[in-house]
Amino acid sequence: MLGRQVGSLLSGVEAALNAGLLSADGPRLAFRHDLIRQAVHENLPLAVRTALHREAADSLRGIGARSAEVAWHVVMSGGPVDDDAVTTLTTAVRELSSSAPDAAADLAQRVAGLLPPHDGRRITLLTDAAEYLGRTRRVHEALDLVDTTLPEGLEPLQEAHLRLVAAEIHQAAGDDAAAMTHLQQALDLPALPPDLRVRLLKTKATGHVYLGDITAAEQTGPWLVEASYRSHDPAVVVSAMVFQSQTSFYRGRLARALELAEEATRRAGTQSAALYLRPPRIPALWLATVLTATDRLADTERVLREGQREAEALGLGWSLPHWHAARACALLEQGALDDAAVEAEASLMVAGELEITLPNPQARSVLALVEIRRGDLAKAKDHLRAAETGSGTNTTQRYGPWVSLARAGLADAEGEDGEAAAALTASFQSREPTRLLAVPPSHWPGIVRIALRDKDPSLAQAVSGALRSLTAQDESRQIIGAVRTHVDGLLHRDPRALASAITGYRSTGRPLALAAACEDLGELMAASADTTSAIPYFEEAGRLASASGAGRDQERIRRRLRRLGVRTGPVRNHTAGPQGLGSLTESERKLIPLVVEGLTNRAIADRLYVSVHTVNTHMKHIFTKLGINSRVELTRLAIERAISADGAD
Structure with a gap:
């Protein structure tokens, strides 16, 4: 940069070393401390400083230095930038994006600030910045950037790209309504290239899946999956597999859904581009949902632990609330109430740090269901109230069935049979398995029990019809068979069906489902005056409830046994408060x-x-x-x- 030979600089270098400004410990000279470098830098006159940065960028570009190294000097020179500099900077942004999305987003915004308002490359950089911010914990900044950039009179192609980024971020945050609005506005724009239209339609189809409208998802574009499989982007291919798995699952084709989910997860593990798929299209997250409805419940925990750890290691903060919520649901299905509550709380805590994530109705509903089982109805009511905020008030929304379960469970615990049944009817009255599969299998008999208590056979028969549809398509799932016989036993007051359900549940790893079947059979036997045979079933149900921490269930069973003349010890509540x-x-x-x-x-x-x-x-x-x-x-x-x-x- 100075146009001088290295030898002529030695005296100045030696003086700087002797003064302790520079260090020669490594293969290159460096400032002894970053504060010294900063002080020297800031003490240069602004005009000299920017000129030196410009010359440094030119020199580094001339010797083939890394784009990121050149880019820093270009940005610090303060512009204006020529076409070569913009190309270098854009390359640097994209090189950084896979390993340091935070830094890439900041650099993209700095570069955009050097370009004139009418330069189309500026909008591309801002769109990239929003996408990269959305991969980090700075989701709020990403959406603010979208909102700031949209009113700038964009070209249709630019606007469509920006709205796609916004839709994916909103969808990951659980705000399906905002996502669908962005997607429809993007699709209404003229002259969109086919590959972009495919991505928009695929994201919209996923939105329909999570709104419970599988028909609309399938009709978004019959050619959509085939077009996605032809994409050169591995992330598009993987997400198409997840979409196929989702539609198969909610249609009740569990074997096909599991096959596609496992293949999508395998491919995602070998394709770095697939790491940045957003919830709910993350393959391992979806695989865990499918596994929870099968006989491989134990595999769910492994898949979620590995996926969650990888997401943390890669800094994919935006996905963490979903990993915790999914683990909460799986642990609830396994009867681990304490651990399920911890994961649901962790989901809410991380979501709060992201600022824009809506109060997660799924995590809140899990907490409400746990507190109902424990017997703390006041806490359950607080969680339900929070779950009903936003999308949770609408049963057709993504987590509507979970909110319905919690609302019905609380009403049932308070003795409001009619209100409990009404809460469930809105979500589970269809004989198609779609909405039933939105919650894990151990909850299904409870829906029937509440419906029968309210003397509403239509809801109970709808659940039975959905179960028959499931078993007709796949008879190999032991858990589905056990739930079906459990439901049949409740519907027809059939002790043999309930006994068969108990046998089926024993190897499924669902202790609370087994406890419910034991209690149901005990009640049926006691009602027929066969009290001696009923007692062992009540006792087993009580032991299972105690082991799971379901204090309210245990107390109910204890009272029932006392009426049958069996004395039991008091219920010990391990989670009621600060007891040491x-x-x-x-x-x-x-x-x-x-x-x-x-x-x-x-x-x-x-x-x-x-x-x-x-x-x-x-x-x-x-x-x-x-x-x-x-x-x-x-x-x-x-x-x-x-x-x-x-x-x-």
Whole structure:
């Protein structure tokens, strides 16, 4: 840059080294500290500084330096920029996007600021910036950037691209209505290229799936899947597989849905472009949903743990609320109420950090259902009220069936049979399996039980009809068969069907479903005066409810046994509040020895192979229950009481 030989600079370099400004420890000279570099940089007159940056960019470009290195000097020179510089900068932005989307978004916005308002490349850079911000925790900034850029009188192609980015971000945040509005406005624009129209239609079709309108999804474009498979973009191909799996699943073709979901997940693991697919098109997230409705429930936890850990490692913050909510649903299906509640809380916590994510009705509904089982109806009511905010008020929305379940469960617990049945009818009155499959199988008999209690056979028969449709398409699923016989037993008051359901449930890993079938059979036997045979079923149901932490269920069964002359011990509620060491859950106790070892929450998460947000939530509960405020206090208490991970102290 100075036009001088290296040798002529040695005296100046030596003086800088002696003064401690520069360091020669490595293969290249460097400032001893970044603050020194910054001080030298800021003390240069502005005109000199920008001129030096411009010359540095030219010199680096001439020797073939990395685009990102050149780009920094171009941006710092403050423009104006020529075509070569814009090309270099755009290349740098895209090179950064896969490894550092935050930095890529910031650079794209800085470059856009150097271009005149009428330059079309400026809008492309801002669209890229919004897309990259949407991959990080800065989702709110991404949507603000979209809202700022849209009124600028864009060309149709530019507007369509920007609205697609906005729609995908809204869809990931659970705001399906906003997503569909952007998509329809984009599709109404003239002269869109075929590949962009395919992407818009595919995203719209996914929106229809999550709004429960599978027919509309299938009719969005019969040629859509075939066109997607011809794409050169692996992410488009993978998302087409997920879409096919989704429509197959909600039509009741579970085997085909599982096959497609597993293949999409396998492909996504080998294609880096597929990492940035947004919820609900992330293959592993969808695979977990399918697995939860099959006999492979145990595989769900593995898929979710691995996917969640990878998302955290890659910084895909926008997906984390969905991973936690999916784990909450799977754990609820497994009867692990305490852990399900922790994952649902973690989902809400991360969603709050993203700022724009709506109050997740699914996570809130899981929390309401857990509190109903525990017996804290006041907390359940609070969670239900939050779930009904926004999209949760409409049963046709993505999580409408979950909200209906929670609303009905609370009404049932309060003895409002008519209100409970009415809450379910809105979501589950169709004989098609679509809405039924929106919630896991162990919840289905409960819908029938509430309907029969209200003497509304139409809803119960609708669930039975949907189940018959499912079993007609695939008879190999043990859980579907067990649920069907359970429902038949309730509908026809058939003890043999209920006994068959109990046998079917025993190997499915769903203890609360098994407990419900045992209780139902016990009630049927007791009503026919066969009280002696009923008692073992009530006792098994009570043990299962106790092991799951379902205190309200356990208390109900205990009262029933007492009426049959069987004395039982009092129900011990482990989660009612800050009761000391006895209130800690098994998962919370596992953390304490690791805290004593001095591990951070991140290190504990790595050791236990869970999310750091899960650990954070557990730690918050531990502090509250033990009435302490620090890890030091917890360590002292653990040492004094010799608390171990297995619960002994």
